[in-house]
Amino acid sequence: MAYDLIGKDFTPPDVVAKVTGKAKYSEDFRVEGMAFCRIYSSPMPHANVKNIDASEALAMPGVLGILTADDLPPMPAPNRPILTNEPRYAGEPIYVIAAESEELCMDAMEKVRVDLEPLDFTVDPLQSLYPGGPNATNGGNVAGRGPEGAYVKETKWSARDFAAAGEGELPMGPAETEWAYGDLEAGFADSDYVLDDTFITQGLSHHCMEPRTALAYWQNGKCFVHASSQSQAFPVPFLAQYIGIEPQNLVFIAEYCGGGFGSKGTAYPEQALPAHMSKKINRPVMMRVTRVEEYNIGSARPGFQGRIKMGFRKDGRVMAVDLYIVQENGPDVGMNDYISAADALALVYTPENMRFRGIPVATNTPPRVPQRGPGQNQIACVVEPLLDKAAAELGVDRLDIRTINTPNNGTLYGPNKGKVTSAYLKESYEMGAEKFDWARKKSRSGQRDGTKVRGIGLGSAYHSAGYYGFDGLVMITPEGKLQIHTGVGNLGTYSHSSTSRVAAEVLKYDWDNCVIVRGDSRKHLPWNLAQFGSNTSYTMTRTNYVAAMDAVNKLKEIAATDLGGSPDDYDIGDHTVFATADPSKSMTYAQAAQRAIELGGKFSGQEAPEDLNPMTAGAVAGLAGQGLIGVAKDTLESDGTPPAFAAAFMEIELDLETGKYEILDYVGIADCGTVLHPAGLDHQIKGGAVDGIGLGGYERHVYDPQNGLPAATGFNASRVPTYLDVPSTMTTGAVGIADPMNPVGARGIGEPVQGCAAAALLSAISDAMGGHYFNRVPVMPDMIVNAVSGREQSHGPLQVNTF
Amino acid sequence: MSVVTFDPEKDPANPPVGGGLSRRELIKSVIATGAVVSAGSLLGGCGSGPGETQTAVGGVERLISLNINGKVRRVDVVPHETLAMTLRYKLGLTGTKLGCDRGECGACTILIDDTPIYSCSTLTHSVRGRAVTTVEGLQAADGSLHPVQQAFVDELGPQCGFCTPGQIMTSVALLRANPNPTREDARQALAGNLCRCGAYDHYLNGVMRAAQEA
Incomplete structure (x- = not known):
């Protein structure tokens, strides 16, 4: 379908502010009378706070107040505590102290006496599951989110469970979650090749560039929070x-938000600290967050200790999968990455028979929250290299073993036989293979040039890509402008704008006459879903579509009322509503907006649909009387899961002496339905690749098992990829087939574009090494050198949180 | 990328805490005694606190003159104050961002004369008599964007935008020193500016476009 705006590049309205320094992030605001507060964080991985004596500190001139856990209401799980008397990881906030300056805060903290009773701790789930092993929390060692809500309990496996696993293999005691479909035994019996591997995926920190600094103050009973939020x-x-x-x-x-990657998707407890402090001391409070604090409280991706048995038919078809995941879940209920991983495996490789078992285990490490592709991207790193292993065993082309297993529009996946709205992963691979020249390049596998060897890799990843049921809100002003009110955040994807353009498209507006209203809850914003889960492009094209359609209908009703006939006799175009039979019978949008104000009622927001969320209803009430209001809840049909798929191809040159490699070529292809904003999509595919290269080959999450302390808190020690670690040019593309469940055919894409790059890198490394599989991510240069030279690895086979 | 002030003794993975204990030593003592008197800077950054006139660690504010974006600015500065804090908290120039406050990320990059510098790791006193340029100083008097800024708009350089001012300042310095860089030159020059969104390819496109159009 031909569009005027959708699928075209544009300059998003926030770009100029970003290049001039005028874009204000939370630490850039100043308020009259602003005081500062600082966090005192636990120096231990697990302790009980016995006493906090701040009397000497509070007597210091300029020190304004202290907040401890005792001052704050308890937060029922799955909320995390804002402050705690039982710190469960090194860096968990125990108290905050406010003063006229930050230095004074720090001086005052030296005078606060905190008595801590050290408790048992662990940074390894298997250690915790072992009989008599330490529990990460006083409540137990297994914590997660189940169908009945959050739970914390104690589970120990038997020594027999551990002994039953082979040397270096994952023990598999009783699971917390389990599902299965088909006949697993028959599936393996029908297989020509069966592999059975233990694997590790490291939990990794988000490392947002902007620490989660927040500023808060109270005025007239309202609390103002300037936050770092996706x-x-x-x-x-x-x-x-x-x-x-x-x-x-x-x-x-x-x-504005300086990066979130899932960790700032919704509210987080520390965001509330300056608000509580401001209330207590009756001053505006800025809480700056340092890089180390951002590492600690900024959360991390859960790690996996897992085991996978896969059976393949001789043509590469996946006949059976038996998957077990022990999820390293941080100090509380964490996220369901392990469940999402199994779901992704069931969809992406459509195994004929499958069983999944898993257990989430608490560790004394930072909280685990979603990180780009939570679960899906870990499992892509696990399975994709194993497909290469099977392809080699079976003599099948590595591309063919992927495309024979991809889902399609008719796929019913997983234990619930779930539908997808549409699926073109196979087409993504085919497009990528052509752009990459797979047929020619695959013959370069293993080519030697001195110490250097070529590796050719490929891989894919998936995430669900949209929801429904949120609200859209637009207003045509008497000046003829279209205000598109959006509750989408500013994660850096520009989807606040690309989804808003759907409203302009429906109303046939010139983009120059449109204003995006966003970024401040006083601006009458509708209830929109968060910018997480690759959902925005699907979810908020729907909301903007229904709001704009409501505006179109009202334009026609107003025209019929004033000019005669019925609404169906009218059409829109060129910023006017006109009679189809006689275009001279028309009124401009500006005139119609003026009439909407005069007519009142639903036309200008004095009345609103009853199914709106209270936030949207409040926004409509705030706009009432100012123009023609288009507002609606998205009740459009949505049947099945809208998926986002991405496929990637990579060529590397690996130096066997150093374990380092140069990425020579990268091709990333998205299956995200209709492309809304080509430059924005190109940005996501390339940025996701950088992130994926970090996930697959660079980043570290290191804990000292002796003391439970982090050893890689900064950018440098954590090895966040730099310009020099990634290719300076990359190739991108999109299948671009419209999804039938979205009014403009769009689906999201943000997450799998990371996972596919990580998978392709791991595939390329193993290819360069003649089929050596690490069954561990990230793969570090020292691991490569050890493997090449036949030396033992520095980590144990099941060890997590290590180099 | 050069850094004016850097203390190699400060191991970021093991920062010193009050009383001269290393973190590891402190934890040992904690485990030995079962109790701890807190040390406020234990997990803190190394930035100086904003809005301070006199601190317990010593140092009195002195009024100095700085040349910022072509204008003389008079400002009270304590001896240990970093340029990033002076710019952000005393001169209102918040375009310079603090990503790490420890010389790792480059978000705070500004120009001293024509050299890109991490302002989080530069003492304000050390730049007296030098020309300081921040992202706010790039636009022409008529408000038109600097060619690098314009190219970053045209190439959709930023994603979240937080590292963008630093990326721009390093790019401006590169093009002053080398008006016709190769893409590899630009890649090397910008290697001290991290971008967690991974916008490197788009930023390099911006630098190359700016070089062409300048």
């Missing part, structure tokens, strides 16, 4: 709960 509308009720106020009393300002 999302605008969605966190409001959750942060209000952390602060202890009604959502309508929170003014939430998050116009």
Whole structure:
């Protein structure tokens, strides 16, 4: 379908502010009378706070107040505590202290006496599951989110469970979660090749460039929070709960965000600290967060200790999969990455028969929250190299073993026989193979040039890509402008704008006459989903579509009322509504907006649909009388899971003496339905590749098992990829087939574009090494050198949180 | 990328805490005694606190003159104050971002004369008499964007935008020193500026476009 705006590049309205330094992030705001507070974090991985004596500190001139866990309401799980008397990881906030300056805060902290009772701790789930092993929390060692809600309990496996596993293999005691479909035994019996591998995926920190600094103050009963947030509308009720106020009393300002990657998707407990402190000392409070604090409280991706048995038919078809994942879950209920990983495996490789078992185990490491492709990207790193292994055993082409297993539009996947709205992973591979010249390049596998050897890799990843049921809101002003109100945050994807353009498209507006209204909850914003889960392109094209359609219908009704006939007799175009039979019978959008104000009622927001979320209803009430309001809840049909797929190809030159490699070529292809914004998609595919190269080959999450302390808190020690670690040019593409369940055919894409790159890198490394499989990510240069020279690895086979 | 002030003794993985104990030593003592008197800077960054006139660690503010974006700015500065803090908290120039405050990420990059510098690791006193340029100083008097800024808009350089001012300042310095860089030159020059969104390819496109159009 031909569009005027969709699929065309444009200059998003926030770019100029980003290049001039005028874009204000949370630490860039100043308020009259602003004080500072600083966090005192636990120096131990697990302890009980016996006593906090701040009397000497509070007597210091300029010291304004202290907040401890005792001052704050308890937060029921799955919320994390804002402050704690039982720190469960090194770096967990115990108290905050406020003063006229930050230095004074730090001087005062030296005078606060905190008595801590050290407790048992662990940074390894298997250690915790062993009989008599340490529990990460006083409540137990197994914590997660089940169908009945969050749970914490104690589970120990038997020594027999551990002994039953072979040397270096994952023990598999009783699981917490389990599902299966088909006949597993028959599936393996029908297989021509069966592999059985233990694997490790490291949990990794998000390392957002902007630490989660926050500023808060109270005025006239409302709490103002300048926050570092991926999302605008969605966190409001959750942060209000952390602060202890009604959502309508929170003014939430998050116009810019310096990176989130899942860790700032919705409200997080520390975001509420300056608000509580401000209330206590009756001053505006800025809480700056340092790089180390950002590492500690900024959360991490859960790690996996897992085992996978896969059976393949001789043509490469996956006949059976038996998957077990022990999830390293941080100090509390964490996220369901392990469940998502199994779900992704069931969809991406469509095994004929499958069983999944898993258990989430608490460790004394930072909280685990979603990180780009939570679960899906870990499992892509595990399975894709194993496909290469099977292809080699079976003599099947590595591309063919992937495309024979890809889902399609008719696929019913997993134990519930779930539908997808559409699926073109196979087409993504085919497009990528052509752009990469797979047929020619695969013959370079293993080519030697001195110490250097070529490796050719490929891989894919998946994430679900959209939801439904949120609200859209637009207003045509009497000046003829279209205001598109969006509750989408500013994660850096520009989807606040690309999804807004759907409203302009529907109303046939010139983009120059459109204004995107966003970034501050006072601006009358609708209830939109958070910017997480690759959902925005699907979810908020739908909301903007229904809001714009509502505006179109009202334009026609107003024209029929004033000019005669019925609404169906009218059409829109060129910023006017006109009679189809007689275009001279027309009124401009500006005139119609003026008439909407005069007519009142639903036309200008005095009345609103009853199915709107209270946030949207409040926004409509705030706009009432100012123009023609288009507002609706998305009740469009949605049947099945909208998927996002990405496929990648990579060529590397690996130096066997150093373990380092140069990435010579990268091709990334997205299956995200209709492309809304080509430059934005190109950005996501390339940026995701950089992130994926970090996930697959660079980043570290290191804990000292003796003391439970982190050893890689900064960018440098964590090895976040730099310009020099990634190719300076990459090739991107998109299948571009419209999804039938979205009014403009769009689906999201943000997450799998990371996982496919990580998978392709791991595939390329193993290819360069003649089929050596590490069954561990990330693969570091020292691991490569050890493997090449036949030396033992420096880590144990099941060890997590290590180099 | 040069850094004016850097203390190699400060191991970021094991920062010193109050009383001269290393973190490891402190933990040992904690485990030995079962109790701890907190040390506030234990997990803190090394930035100086904003808005301070006199601190317990000593040092009195002195009024100095700085040349910022072509203008003389008079400002009270304590001896241990970093340029990033002076710019952000005393001069209102918040375009310079603090990503790490320890010389790792480059978000705080500004120009001293024509050299890109990490302002988080530069003492304000050390730049007296030098020309300091921040991202706010790049636009022409008529408000038009600097060619690098314009190219970053045209190539959709930023994603989240937080590292962008630093990327731009390093790019401006590169093009002053080398108006016709290769893409590899630009890649090497920008290697001290991290971008967690992974916008490297787009930023390099921006630098190459700016070089062509300048």
